[in-house]
Amino acid sequence: MSEQAVVVRDLEKVFTRRKGLQRRRRSALKGVSFEIERGECVAILGQNGSGKSTLVRLLSTLLLPDGGTAEIFGYDVFKEARAVRRLVNRVSVEASFFKKMSASENLSYAARFYGMTPRQTSAQIPEILGRVGFPPDRRGEAMENLSRGMQQKVALARALLTSPVLLLLDEPTTGLDPRSKQEVQSFVREIRARHDSTILLCTHDMKEAEELADRIGLLDKGELLFLETAAEVKARFGVETIEEAFFAATGRSYEDERTEEDEEREVFA
Protein backbone atom coordinates (compact mmCIF):
# COMPACT_ATOMS: atom_id res chain seq x y z
CA MET A 1 0.00 0.00 0.00
CA SER A 2 1.33 3.41 -0.84
CA GLU A 3 1.68 6.06 1.79
CA GLN A 4 -0.94 8.75 2.31
CA ALA A 5 0.31 12.30 2.62
CA VAL A 6 -3.11 13.81 3.26
CA VAL A 7 -6.27 12.16 4.48
CA VAL A 8 -9.32 14.39 4.79
CA ARG A 9 -12.64 13.04 6.08
CA ASP A 10 -15.98 14.87 6.07
CA LEU A 11 -14.33 18.22 6.63
CA GLU A 12 -16.79 21.00 7.36
CA LYS A 13 -16.39 24.71 7.91
CA VAL A 14 -19.15 27.20 8.55
CA PHE A 15 -18.64 30.96 8.78
CA THR A 16 -21.15 33.23 10.42
CA ARG A 17 -21.45 36.75 9.26
CA ARG A 18 -23.32 39.51 10.90
CA LYS A 19 -25.48 41.69 8.75
CA GLY A 20 -27.19 44.24 10.93
CA LEU A 21 -28.87 42.21 13.64
CA GLN A 22 -29.06 39.02 11.63
CA ARG A 23 -26.46 36.35 11.71
CA ARG A 24 -25.98 34.57 8.46
CA ARG A 25 -24.36 31.17 8.30
CA ARG A 26 -22.44 30.22 5.24
CA SER A 27 -21.08 26.74 4.70
CA ALA A 28 -17.67 27.11 3.09
CA LEU A 29 -16.99 23.35 3.14
CA LYS A 30 -19.78 20.81 3.32
CA GLY A 31 -18.22 17.51 4.29
CA VAL A 32 -15.23 17.15 1.99
CA SER A 33 -13.28 13.87 1.86
CA PHE A 34 -10.23 12.91 -0.17
CA GLU A 35 -6.71 11.53 0.03
CA ILE A 36 -3.42 12.58 -1.52
CA GLU A 37 -0.60 10.11 -1.91
CA ARG A 38 2.94 10.96 -1.06
CA GLY A 39 4.66 12.58 -4.04
CA GLU A 40 1.43 13.28 -5.82
CA CYS A 41 0.32 16.65 -7.20
CA VAL A 42 -3.40 17.26 -6.88
CA ALA A 43 -5.14 20.29 -8.33
CA ILE A 44 -8.41 21.58 -6.93
CA LEU A 45 -10.42 23.69 -9.32
CA GLY A 46 -13.24 25.90 -8.22
CA GLN A 47 -14.85 29.23 -8.83
CA ASN A 48 -14.68 32.20 -6.49
CA GLY A 49 -16.04 31.33 -3.10
CA SER A 50 -16.10 27.58 -3.70
CA GLY A 51 -14.02 26.92 -0.58
CA LYS A 52 -10.49 26.40 -1.95
CA SER A 53 -8.75 28.81 0.38
CA THR A 54 -10.78 27.58 3.32
CA LEU A 55 -9.51 24.07 2.64
CA VAL A 56 -5.92 25.29 2.38
CA ARG A 57 -6.25 27.28 5.61
CA LEU A 58 -7.66 24.30 7.47
CA LEU A 59 -4.71 22.17 6.34
CA SER A 60 -2.32 24.98 7.34
CA THR A 61 -3.69 25.00 10.93
CA LEU A 62 -5.00 28.54 10.41
CA LEU A 63 -8.64 27.59 10.84
CA LEU A 64 -10.41 25.13 13.11
CA PRO A 65 -13.07 22.91 11.53
CA ASP A 66 -16.73 22.55 12.46
CA GLY A 67 -16.67 18.87 11.68
CA GLY A 68 -14.57 16.11 10.20
CA THR A 69 -10.89 15.26 10.46
CA ALA A 70 -7.68 15.83 8.57
CA GLU A 71 -4.36 14.04 8.81
CA ILE A 72 -1.03 14.98 7.28
CA PHE A 73 1.51 12.17 7.23
CA GLY A 74 -0.39 10.53 10.05
CA TYR A 75 -0.53 13.61 12.28
CA ASP A 76 -3.90 15.00 13.24
CA VAL A 77 -3.92 18.52 11.79
CA PHE A 78 -6.04 19.96 14.58
CA LYS A 79 -4.67 18.05 17.57
CA GLU A 80 -1.02 17.81 16.59
CA ALA A 81 -0.68 21.18 14.92
CA ARG A 82 2.94 21.65 15.98
CA ALA A 83 4.09 18.48 14.23
CA VAL A 84 2.05 19.33 11.14
CA ARG A 85 3.51 22.83 10.93
CA ARG A 86 7.02 21.48 10.46
CA LEU A 87 5.90 19.58 7.39
CA VAL A 88 3.75 22.11 5.59
CA ASN A 89 4.29 25.41 3.86
CA ARG A 90 2.15 27.51 1.64
CA VAL A 91 2.08 30.05 -1.17
CA SER A 92 -1.06 32.10 -1.61
CA VAL A 93 -2.41 34.67 -4.04
CA GLU A 94 -1.07 37.62 -2.11
CA ALA A 95 2.65 37.53 -1.56
CA SER A 96 2.39 39.04 1.99
CA PHE A 97 5.69 40.47 3.21
CA PHE A 98 6.99 43.24 5.42
CA LYS A 99 7.07 45.84 2.67
CA LYS A 100 9.94 47.93 4.00
CA MET A 101 12.13 44.91 4.63
CA SER A 102 14.16 43.27 1.89
CA ALA A 103 13.59 39.85 0.37
CA SER A 104 16.54 38.52 2.35
CA GLU A 105 15.28 39.89 5.63
CA ASN A 106 11.76 38.62 5.04
CA LEU A 107 13.06 35.17 4.16
CA SER A 108 15.36 35.06 7.21
CA TYR A 109 12.50 36.00 9.49
CA ALA A 110 10.28 33.26 8.09
CA ALA A 111 13.07 30.67 8.20
CA ARG A 112 14.02 31.33 11.87
CA PHE A 113 10.60 30.08 12.89
CA TYR A 114 11.56 26.75 11.33
CA GLY A 115 14.85 26.62 13.23
CA MET A 116 17.20 27.87 10.52
CA THR A 117 20.32 29.62 11.81
CA PRO A 118 21.81 32.81 10.31
CA ARG A 119 24.60 30.72 8.84
CA GLN A 120 22.10 28.45 7.09
CA THR A 121 19.96 31.28 5.75
CA SER A 122 22.85 33.35 4.47
CA ALA A 123 24.00 30.39 2.39
CA GLN A 124 20.61 29.12 1.28
CA ILE A 125 18.67 32.31 0.55
CA PRO A 126 20.73 33.42 -2.48
CA GLU A 127 20.75 29.86 -3.73
CA ILE A 128 17.01 29.40 -3.52
CA LEU A 129 16.29 32.87 -4.95
CA GLY A 130 18.46 31.98 -7.92
CA ARG A 131 16.47 28.80 -8.44
CA VAL A 132 13.09 30.56 -8.51
CA GLY A 133 14.48 33.02 -11.05
CA PHE A 134 14.82 35.98 -8.73
CA PRO A 135 17.98 38.00 -9.39
CA PRO A 136 19.97 37.34 -6.19
CA ASP A 137 21.65 40.74 -6.31
CA ARG A 138 18.25 42.39 -5.75
CA ARG A 139 17.70 40.52 -2.51
CA GLY A 140 18.65 43.59 -0.42
CA GLU A 141 15.96 45.78 -1.99
CA ALA A 142 12.78 46.62 -0.09
CA MET A 143 9.87 44.38 -1.09
CA GLU A 144 7.72 47.39 -1.96
CA ASN A 145 10.04 48.14 -4.88
CA LEU A 146 9.51 44.72 -6.48
CA SER A 147 6.88 43.83 -9.08
CA ARG A 148 4.06 41.39 -8.26
CA GLY A 149 5.79 38.67 -10.24
CA MET A 150 9.04 39.19 -8.35
CA GLN A 151 7.23 39.18 -5.03
CA GLN A 152 5.50 35.94 -5.90
CA LYS A 153 8.90 34.38 -6.59
CA VAL A 154 10.05 35.42 -3.15
CA ALA A 155 6.88 33.83 -1.76
CA LEU A 156 7.79 30.59 -3.52
CA ALA A 157 11.29 30.85 -2.09
CA ARG A 158 9.85 31.37 1.40
CA ALA A 159 7.84 28.19 1.11
CA LEU A 160 10.71 26.12 -0.27
CA LEU A 161 13.34 27.38 2.14
CA THR A 162 11.82 25.32 4.93
CA SER A 163 11.81 22.12 2.79
CA PRO A 164 8.13 21.31 3.24
CA VAL A 165 7.02 17.77 2.50
CA LEU A 166 3.56 19.10 1.75
CA LEU A 167 3.33 22.26 -0.31
CA LEU A 168 0.00 24.08 -0.42
CA LEU A 169 -0.31 26.38 -3.42
CA ASP A 170 -3.39 28.60 -3.32
CA GLU A 171 -3.70 30.27 -6.72
CA PRO A 172 0.02 30.96 -6.96
CA THR A 173 -0.25 32.30 -10.51
CA THR A 174 -3.47 34.33 -10.32
CA GLY A 175 -2.88 37.92 -11.39
CA LEU A 176 0.58 37.30 -12.83
CA ASP A 177 1.50 38.27 -16.37
CA PRO A 178 1.85 35.35 -18.81
CA ARG A 179 5.61 35.22 -18.52
CA SER A 180 5.73 35.21 -14.70
CA LYS A 181 2.95 32.65 -14.76
CA GLN A 182 5.04 30.40 -17.00
CA GLU A 183 8.04 30.79 -14.74
CA VAL A 184 6.10 29.89 -11.62
CA GLN A 185 4.56 26.90 -13.35
CA SER A 186 7.85 25.59 -14.62
CA PHE A 187 9.23 25.96 -11.13
CA VAL A 188 6.41 23.85 -9.73
CA ARG A 189 7.35 21.20 -12.28
CA GLU A 190 10.93 21.38 -11.16
CA ILE A 191 10.00 20.91 -7.50
CA ARG A 192 8.02 17.86 -8.47
CA ALA A 193 10.95 16.45 -10.38
CA ARG A 194 13.65 17.19 -7.81
CA HIS A 195 12.06 16.98 -4.41
CA ASP A 196 10.17 14.60 -2.28
CA SER A 197 7.19 16.87 -2.04
CA THR A 198 3.50 16.43 -2.26
CA ILE A 199 1.57 19.33 -3.73
CA LEU A 200 -1.98 20.55 -3.34
CA LEU A 201 -2.61 23.23 -5.96
CA CYS A 202 -5.77 25.30 -5.84
CA THR A 203 -6.42 27.18 -9.02
CA HIS A 204 -8.92 28.89 -11.29
CA ASP A 205 -6.96 27.86 -14.29
CA MET A 206 -8.06 24.60 -15.93
CA LYS A 207 -5.09 24.44 -18.23
CA GLU A 208 -2.71 24.87 -15.34
CA ALA A 209 -4.48 22.12 -13.41
CA GLU A 210 -4.34 19.74 -16.34
CA GLU A 211 -0.68 20.42 -17.06
CA LEU A 212 0.68 20.27 -13.54
CA ALA A 213 -1.44 17.78 -11.65
CA ASP A 214 -1.79 14.01 -11.52
CA ARG A 215 -5.40 14.29 -10.46
CA ILE A 216 -7.94 17.08 -10.72
CA GLY A 217 -10.67 17.80 -8.22
CA LEU A 218 -13.63 20.10 -8.54
CA LEU A 219 -14.83 22.00 -5.54
CA ASP A 220 -18.21 23.60 -6.05
CA LYS A 221 -20.01 25.56 -3.33
CA GLY A 222 -18.15 23.67 -0.65
CA GLU A 223 -18.62 20.21 -2.15
CA LEU A 224 -15.95 18.12 -3.84
CA LEU A 225 -17.75 16.85 -6.94
CA PHE A 226 -14.91 14.62 -8.16
CA LEU A 227 -11.20 14.01 -7.78
CA GLU A 228 -9.56 11.85 -10.44
CA THR A 229 -7.18 11.96 -13.40
CA ALA A 230 -8.04 14.25 -16.30
CA ALA A 231 -8.70 11.22 -18.50
CA GLU A 232 -11.07 9.72 -15.95
CA VAL A 233 -12.93 13.02 -15.58
CA LYS A 234 -13.43 13.29 -19.32
CA ALA A 235 -14.48 9.68 -19.64
CA ARG A 236 -16.93 9.93 -16.75
CA PHE A 237 -18.83 12.79 -18.38
CA GLY A 238 -18.10 11.71 -21.95
CA VAL A 239 -16.57 15.06 -22.84
CA GLU A 240 -13.41 16.38 -24.47
CA THR A 241 -12.31 19.08 -22.02
CA ILE A 242 -12.33 19.77 -18.28
CA GLU A 243 -14.41 22.83 -19.00
CA GLU A 244 -17.14 20.70 -20.49
CA ALA A 245 -16.87 18.40 -17.52
CA PHE A 246 -17.46 21.39 -15.24
CA PHE A 247 -20.61 22.22 -17.18
CA ALA A 248 -21.78 18.63 -17.07
CA ALA A 249 -21.17 18.41 -13.32
CA THR A 250 -22.70 21.72 -12.28
CA GLY A 251 -25.01 22.81 -15.06
CA ARG A 252 -23.16 26.12 -15.18
CA SER A 253 -20.43 27.30 -17.46
CA TYR A 254 -17.06 27.92 -15.83
CA GLU A 255 -16.83 31.52 -17.02
CA ASP A 256 -20.20 32.26 -15.48
CA GLU A 257 -18.80 33.44 -12.17
CA ARG A 258 -21.48 34.20 -9.66
CA THR A 259 -20.63 36.50 -6.82
CA GLU A 260 -21.95 36.08 -3.32
CA GLU A 261 -24.08 39.17 -3.82
CA ASP A 262 -25.77 37.52 -6.77
CA GLU A 263 -26.63 34.53 -4.65
CA GLU A 264 -27.95 36.64 -1.85
CA ARG A 265 -30.05 38.69 -4.24
CA GLU A 266 -31.48 35.47 -5.53
CA VAL A 267 -32.60 34.52 -2.03
CA PHE A 268 -34.67 37.67 -1.75
CA ALA A 269 -35.89 37.64 -5.34
Added chain:
Amino acid sequence: MSSADFSVSKRRVFRDELIGLYGVVERNLYLTKRYFLWDLAFLLWTIANTLTIVFISRGVDISAAQRNELATKLLVGGVIWAFLGIIFEIVTETVAWERWEGTIEYTFMAPVSRPVHLIGMGVYAVLYGLVRAAAIFVAVVAFIGIHLPHANYGAAVALLAIASISFIGVGMMTAVLPLISPEKGTQLGFVAQGLMLVVSGVYYPVSVLPSWMQWIAKISPATYALRGNRDQILHGAGLRFSDVWPLLVIGALSIPIGLLVFRAGERYAKQHGKLKRSG
Protein backbone atom coordinates in the same frame (compact mmCIF):
# COMPACT_ATOMS: atom_id res chain seq x y z
CA MET B 1 6.68 1.49 1.50
CA SER B 2 7.32 2.04 5.16
CA SER B 3 5.61 4.86 6.96
CA ALA B 4 7.54 8.12 7.05
CA ASP B 5 9.03 9.20 10.34
CA PHE B 6 9.01 12.95 10.74
CA SER B 7 9.33 13.03 14.50
CA VAL B 8 12.00 15.28 16.02
CA SER B 9 13.90 15.11 19.31
CA LYS B 10 13.11 17.31 22.31
CA ARG B 11 16.55 18.84 22.02
CA ARG B 12 15.94 19.82 18.44
CA VAL B 13 12.62 21.39 19.37
CA PHE B 14 14.29 23.41 22.14
CA ARG B 15 17.06 24.57 19.81
CA ASP B 16 14.52 25.59 17.16
CA GLU B 17 12.54 27.59 19.72
CA LEU B 18 15.65 29.54 20.68
CA ILE B 19 16.35 30.31 17.03
CA GLY B 20 12.73 31.42 16.68
CA LEU B 21 13.14 33.74 19.67
CA TYR B 22 16.25 35.20 18.09
CA GLY B 23 14.33 35.61 14.82
CA VAL B 24 11.65 37.73 16.49
CA VAL B 25 14.24 40.06 18.03
CA GLU B 26 16.18 40.21 14.76
CA ARG B 27 13.08 41.14 12.78
CA ASN B 28 12.28 43.93 15.20
CA LEU B 29 15.78 45.26 14.73
CA TYR B 30 15.26 45.31 10.96
CA LEU B 31 12.04 47.25 11.40
CA THR B 32 13.58 49.70 13.87
CA LYS B 33 16.35 50.32 11.37
CA ARG B 34 13.85 50.92 8.55
CA TYR B 35 11.58 53.22 10.55
CA PHE B 36 14.38 54.96 12.46
CA LEU B 37 13.42 58.51 11.53
CA TRP B 38 9.77 57.92 12.38
CA ASP B 39 10.77 56.48 15.71
CA LEU B 40 12.98 59.49 16.31
CA ALA B 41 10.10 61.85 15.56
CA PHE B 42 7.90 59.90 17.96
CA LEU B 43 10.63 60.12 20.60
CA LEU B 44 10.68 63.90 20.22
CA TRP B 45 6.93 63.96 20.72
CA THR B 46 7.27 61.89 23.89
CA ILE B 47 10.00 64.19 25.21
CA ALA B 48 7.81 67.24 24.53
CA ASN B 49 4.93 65.51 26.25
CA THR B 50 7.04 64.70 29.30
CA LEU B 51 8.28 68.30 29.40
CA THR B 52 4.71 69.62 29.51
CA ILE B 53 4.22 67.65 32.69
CA VAL B 54 7.55 68.34 34.35
CA PHE B 55 7.17 72.07 33.68
CA ILE B 56 4.17 72.05 36.03
CA SER B 57 6.72 71.99 38.87
CA ARG B 58 8.14 75.30 37.67
CA GLY B 59 4.87 77.12 38.13
CA VAL B 60 4.25 76.07 41.72
CA ASP B 61 5.09 78.50 44.50
CA ILE B 62 7.37 76.37 46.70
CA SER B 63 11.03 76.37 47.73
CA ALA B 64 13.69 75.54 45.15
CA ALA B 65 14.47 72.22 46.84
CA GLN B 66 10.80 71.23 46.92
CA ARG B 67 10.46 72.25 43.30
CA ASN B 68 13.38 70.02 42.36
CA GLU B 69 11.78 67.13 44.21
CA LEU B 70 8.40 67.68 42.53
CA ALA B 71 10.07 67.89 39.11
CA THR B 72 11.81 64.56 39.77
CA LYS B 73 8.60 62.86 40.85
CA LEU B 74 6.79 64.10 37.76
CA LEU B 75 9.70 63.07 35.57
CA VAL B 76 9.69 59.51 36.91
CA GLY B 77 5.93 59.38 36.26
CA GLY B 78 6.39 60.68 32.71
CA VAL B 79 9.21 58.28 31.90
CA ILE B 80 7.28 55.28 33.20
CA TRP B 81 4.20 56.40 31.27
CA ALA B 82 6.34 56.43 28.11
CA PHE B 83 8.03 53.13 28.95
CA LEU B 84 4.77 51.32 29.56
CA GLY B 85 3.31 52.84 26.42
CA ILE B 86 6.11 51.52 24.24
CA ILE B 87 5.98 48.04 25.80
CA PHE B 88 2.25 47.73 25.21
CA GLU B 89 2.64 49.12 21.74
CA ILE B 90 5.34 46.68 20.67
CA VAL B 91 3.70 43.64 22.24
CA THR B 92 0.37 44.61 20.69
CA GLU B 93 2.10 44.89 17.34
CA THR B 94 2.76 41.14 17.50
CA VAL B 95 -0.60 40.76 15.84
CA ALA B 96 -1.50 44.22 14.61
CA TRP B 97 1.53 44.88 12.44
CA GLU B 98 1.61 41.43 10.89
CA ARG B 99 -2.07 41.65 10.13
CA TRP B 100 -1.50 44.92 8.39
CA GLU B 101 1.39 43.53 6.31
CA GLY B 102 -0.48 40.29 5.68
CA THR B 103 2.28 38.09 7.07
CA ILE B 104 0.28 36.93 10.07
CA GLU B 105 -0.84 33.68 8.47
CA TYR B 106 2.72 32.69 7.65
CA THR B 107 3.84 33.46 11.18
CA PHE B 108 0.92 31.64 12.77
CA MET B 109 1.39 28.53 10.66
CA ALA B 110 5.09 28.26 11.54
CA PRO B 111 6.18 25.64 14.10
CA VAL B 112 7.47 28.13 16.68
CA SER B 113 5.42 28.09 19.90
CA ARG B 114 3.29 31.11 20.70
CA PRO B 115 4.84 31.69 24.16
CA VAL B 116 8.30 31.89 22.59
CA HIS B 117 7.02 34.21 19.90
CA LEU B 118 5.34 36.51 22.43
CA ILE B 119 8.28 36.45 24.82
CA GLY B 120 10.57 37.40 21.92
CA MET B 121 8.39 40.44 21.29
CA GLY B 122 8.45 41.22 25.02
CA VAL B 123 12.23 40.97 25.26
CA TYR B 124 12.65 43.37 22.38
CA ALA B 125 10.03 45.72 23.78
CA VAL B 126 11.86 45.91 27.12
CA LEU B 127 15.27 46.51 25.54
CA TYR B 128 13.93 49.16 23.20
CA GLY B 129 11.79 50.70 25.95
CA LEU B 130 14.74 50.99 28.33
CA VAL B 131 16.93 52.73 25.77
CA ARG B 132 14.11 55.09 24.94
CA ALA B 133 13.26 55.76 28.58
CA ALA B 134 16.90 56.62 29.27
CA ALA B 135 16.92 59.05 26.33
CA ILE B 136 13.77 60.80 27.56
CA PHE B 137 15.13 60.97 31.10
CA VAL B 138 18.44 62.48 30.06
CA ALA B 139 16.82 64.95 27.66
CA VAL B 140 14.33 66.27 30.21
CA VAL B 141 16.88 66.48 33.03
CA ALA B 142 19.21 68.47 30.80
CA PHE B 143 16.47 70.71 29.44
CA ILE B 144 14.88 71.65 32.74
CA GLY B 145 18.04 71.44 34.83
CA ILE B 146 17.00 69.00 37.53
CA HIS B 147 19.60 68.13 40.19
CA LEU B 148 19.89 64.45 41.01
CA PRO B 149 22.96 64.13 43.23
CA HIS B 150 21.87 60.87 44.92
CA ALA B 151 20.28 58.99 42.04
CA ASN B 152 20.92 55.23 41.93
CA TYR B 153 20.49 54.54 38.21
CA GLY B 154 21.59 50.91 38.29
CA ALA B 155 18.90 50.03 40.81
CA ALA B 156 16.30 52.03 38.87
CA VAL B 157 16.97 50.17 35.62
CA ALA B 158 16.99 46.83 37.44
CA LEU B 159 13.63 47.55 39.08
CA LEU B 160 12.11 48.62 35.77
CA ALA B 161 13.35 45.42 34.17
CA ILE B 162 11.75 43.33 36.93
CA ALA B 163 8.49 45.26 36.61
CA SER B 164 8.59 44.60 32.88
CA ILE B 165 7.81 40.91 33.43
CA SER B 166 4.36 41.94 34.64
CA PHE B 167 3.99 44.60 31.97
CA ILE B 168 4.67 42.03 29.26
CA GLY B 169 2.06 39.70 30.75
CA VAL B 170 -0.56 42.44 30.65
CA GLY B 171 0.63 43.39 27.16
CA MET B 172 -0.03 39.83 25.95
CA MET B 173 -3.64 40.14 27.08
CA THR B 174 -4.09 43.30 25.04
CA ALA B 175 -2.07 41.92 22.11
CA VAL B 176 -4.83 39.49 21.32
CA LEU B 177 -7.43 42.19 20.82
CA PRO B 178 -6.44 43.07 17.24
CA LEU B 179 -7.17 39.42 16.39
CA ILE B 180 -10.74 39.90 17.50
CA SER B 181 -11.23 43.43 16.23
CA PRO B 182 -8.68 44.34 13.57
CA GLU B 183 -9.85 47.94 13.37
CA LYS B 184 -10.16 48.98 16.99
CA GLY B 185 -8.32 46.29 18.94
CA THR B 186 -5.03 48.17 19.07
CA GLN B 187 -6.58 51.11 20.86
CA LEU B 188 -7.48 48.99 23.85
CA GLY B 189 -3.75 48.77 24.58
CA PHE B 190 -3.89 52.47 25.39
CA VAL B 191 -6.88 51.87 27.62
CA ALA B 192 -4.92 49.28 29.61
CA GLN B 193 -1.96 51.64 29.90
CA GLY B 194 -4.11 54.55 31.12
CA LEU B 195 -6.10 52.46 33.60
CA MET B 196 -3.00 50.89 35.06
CA LEU B 197 -1.24 54.22 35.54
CA VAL B 198 -4.19 56.15 36.93
CA VAL B 199 -4.44 53.78 39.91
CA SER B 200 -0.68 53.51 40.37
CA GLY B 201 0.07 57.09 41.29
CA VAL B 202 1.74 58.18 38.13
CA TYR B 203 1.99 61.93 38.92
CA TYR B 204 0.80 61.89 42.56
CA PRO B 205 1.03 59.64 45.60
CA VAL B 206 -1.33 56.68 45.72
CA SER B 207 -2.61 58.01 49.05
CA VAL B 208 -4.59 60.78 47.32
CA LEU B 209 -6.79 58.21 45.55
CA PRO B 210 -10.20 57.02 46.79
CA SER B 211 -9.76 53.91 48.90
CA TRP B 212 -11.17 51.47 46.31
CA MET B 213 -8.59 52.70 43.83
CA GLN B 214 -5.85 52.34 46.41
CA TRP B 215 -6.86 48.73 46.76
CA ILE B 216 -6.47 48.20 42.99
CA ALA B 217 -3.12 50.01 43.17
CA LYS B 218 -1.84 47.14 45.31
CA ILE B 219 -2.17 44.66 42.45
CA SER B 220 -0.82 47.02 39.79
CA PRO B 221 2.86 46.43 39.00
CA ALA B 222 3.29 50.08 38.04
CA THR B 223 2.67 51.10 41.67
CA TYR B 224 5.84 49.36 42.84
CA ALA B 225 7.87 50.53 39.84
CA LEU B 226 6.87 54.16 40.43
CA ARG B 227 7.37 54.04 44.19
CA GLY B 228 10.74 52.31 43.93
CA ASN B 229 12.04 54.42 41.08
CA ARG B 230 11.16 57.67 42.86
CA ASP B 231 13.11 56.65 45.94
CA GLN B 232 16.00 55.43 43.83
CA ILE B 233 16.29 58.62 41.80
CA LEU B 234 15.63 61.05 44.66
CA HIS B 235 17.26 59.35 47.63
CA GLY B 236 19.58 56.77 46.09
CA ALA B 237 17.58 53.81 47.46
CA GLY B 238 18.75 50.35 46.37
CA LEU B 239 16.74 47.48 44.94
CA ARG B 240 14.35 46.98 47.87
CA PHE B 241 12.84 43.61 48.59
CA SER B 242 9.54 45.30 49.48
CA ASP B 243 9.26 46.50 45.85
CA VAL B 244 10.74 43.42 44.24
CA TRP B 245 8.64 40.66 45.76
CA PRO B 246 5.24 42.06 44.78
CA LEU B 247 6.56 42.56 41.25
CA LEU B 248 7.81 38.99 41.06
CA VAL B 249 4.50 37.63 42.35
CA ILE B 250 2.45 39.75 39.93
CA GLY B 251 4.84 38.80 37.10
CA ALA B 252 4.58 35.10 37.91
CA LEU B 253 0.80 35.39 37.61
CA SER B 254 0.46 37.80 34.72
CA ILE B 255 2.67 35.95 32.22
CA PRO B 256 0.72 32.67 32.39
CA ILE B 257 -2.59 34.53 32.42
CA GLY B 258 -1.43 36.61 29.44
CA LEU B 259 -0.47 33.46 27.54
CA LEU B 260 -3.80 31.80 28.35
CA VAL B 261 -5.76 34.84 27.23
CA PHE B 262 -3.75 35.02 24.02
CA ARG B 263 -4.28 31.33 23.36
CA ALA B 264 -8.01 31.68 23.86
CA GLY B 265 -8.05 34.64 21.47
CA GLU B 266 -6.05 32.74 18.88
CA ARG B 267 -8.48 29.82 19.12
CA TYR B 268 -11.40 32.17 18.70
CA ALA B 269 -9.77 33.74 15.65
CA LYS B 270 -9.16 30.32 14.07
CA GLN B 271 -12.69 29.22 14.80
CA HIS B 272 -14.25 32.29 13.23
CA GLY B 273 -11.82 32.99 10.41
CA LYS B 274 -10.55 36.25 11.89
CA LEU B 275 -6.88 35.86 10.98
CA LYS B 276 -7.46 36.79 7.40
CA ARG B 277 -10.19 36.12 4.96
CA SER B 278 -9.15 37.20 1.50
CA GLY B 279 -7.47 34.92 -1.01
